[in-house]
Amino acid sequence: MEASAFSHFSKGTIVARNNDHVVYRLDPEYGQATASVYAVMPGVEVISFNFQTSRFIPTFHSKRNILELNHCQEGRAECKMKDGCLQYIGEGDLFMNTMSNHSHCIELPLGYYKGMNITIDLEKFTGQLSKYLPDFLIDVQGIADRFFLNDECYFIQAKEDIQHIFCGMYSVPIEARTTYYRLKVLEVLIYLYYFDVASETQKTFYARQQVDIIKQIKKKMIEDFDRRFTIEELAQQYCISPTVLKTTFKGVYGVSIAAYMKEYRIRQAASMLHKTQKSIGDIALAVGYKSQSKFGAAFKEIYKTSPLEYRSKNQIKLN
Template identity: 45%
Template sequence: MQGIDIFQDHEFLNRVSLVEKFDNNDYRTIYKMDCNNGLGIMTVYKVFTGIELIYYEFEVASCLCDLPTYDNIIEINHCKEGREECKLLDGSFLYMGEGDLSINMMSNHADTIGFPLKHYKGISVVIYMDEIVNEVPKILKDINIDIYNLKEKFCTHDKCFVMRAKDKIEHIFSELYSVPESVQKAYFKLKVLELLVFLSITDESQEEEKEYYSKEQVERIKEIKKFITKNSQHRYTIEELAKMYCISPTGLKTYFKGIYGTSIATYVKEYRIKNAAISLRQTKNSIADVALSVGYESQSKFAAAFKKIIGISPLEYRKKCLEDILL
């Protein structure tokens, strides 16, 4: 029986011009997602009947993924780098950070995927439940995996289950990001089976309560983030920002870290240093002038902060960039 493939839906492919299929065979399909002000790559592998493994790479703040909505499709996501914003159909928001795993029904996804750090790399395992029921892969029978039991366990009442980063998740996913092509087919099967066995014995009730955010909370924090990055040379206190945006200092700190994965102070420091790195690459301004342009009056403090975040000194970074251009 030929099952539904959401990524091969003809109405979807005809309707959404932002998705370009540029490589296709019976096993692998690669999509280029031409998002606003950025780019995304999605590589889909058919591992078993009714089960796909998908690699995502995004360099963008958000991307329209207006996929058709079908029932009985489970999506298991792992975040390797960056941060993902999950908007649920009830209007609430949930965030995944590096190492986190989430499980939800595809019918509960929103049209747009958000990436608060404008960078994301991750993996999804998509399970087409109806297709599996009609043609159960023999190996799933042999190891007694009940896909419908996984749905009842993790996705009742359209909830999105999130497991925060832990060693067991890292063990399953870490090596999936660098698999030699010669062994991909066998290795993908082994890892998908390992994941399903792990989930079948996981006690979901022992996981910590998830932090859901309302649309109003998310929009307010994003306004604050936009303001502090636009005025990154000025050092605003939590109390000043809280007063300006009519939010409690505790709420501001909690919501900002929940959405962006770090404190305001750390976020602003990294933002300044990343802008400094751009200046070092693209201009001939002195290191002292670059430091001043991102709010550092002390060149030594700037150099120390730069090395801590980038890994090398500003001078070494500029020299490396010049060498790369010459090569």
């Protein structure tokens, strides 16, 4: 079966290829990205994404009746949909959309993303499904119509059933991936066939103007990360209510402001431990911790080791 029948990446460079598998190195403006494309059935491809960047322009499949299923394993993605809505995919979520409401730009608020994409050409695949499930008739177009009755995208928030389907797809040995992915595509279609569409509460859509303000606030905080801003102070400065600030920030970045800045400070500290000879006390102060003991506890919570142990294992030998 020919790989990359329709999920080509025109701005990518092919770094590996065989009969049913193509690996692209993508070239986003900042960072690195790869896409591994597996042709698993006629009209069906599974794409494994690994991004270390903040922004990506996805492939657009023009004039095709395409269904996309996107599962997030790690990170977070902001999808700017054709209808103007901003959707956020977090760890464990399954996001479904059609090409009539595709995302023309994907931003990665945390700077990284790993996930799986199942791309189905509904016209090409519909007639093939009976070969794989001869005793179980599934109308794939009917599934799509049911999920997109009121909108052209649909969210299934992280839950055990979704995790059960996708978890093995990230660890299966490379020689078994095509066969394994084929089985998983069939499994997810059966899952969607029985899924109660009306039971799932859809995630909140966020207005672009509010999101832009939240991004300005985040930029301000990380540029001056040794300072402790209060919610009230930021809300007043950016003319936004404290409640909207807190809820929208969590919607965009997946965690509270406090949790986001805590991890950011500790990761900056880890970089200093790795690259400089500064004392642990000075590093603690540099990232906004007046108490070295509180810094040590926060560091261990994230890195599962003390700052001193981390430095001894990771520090670059400086001349």
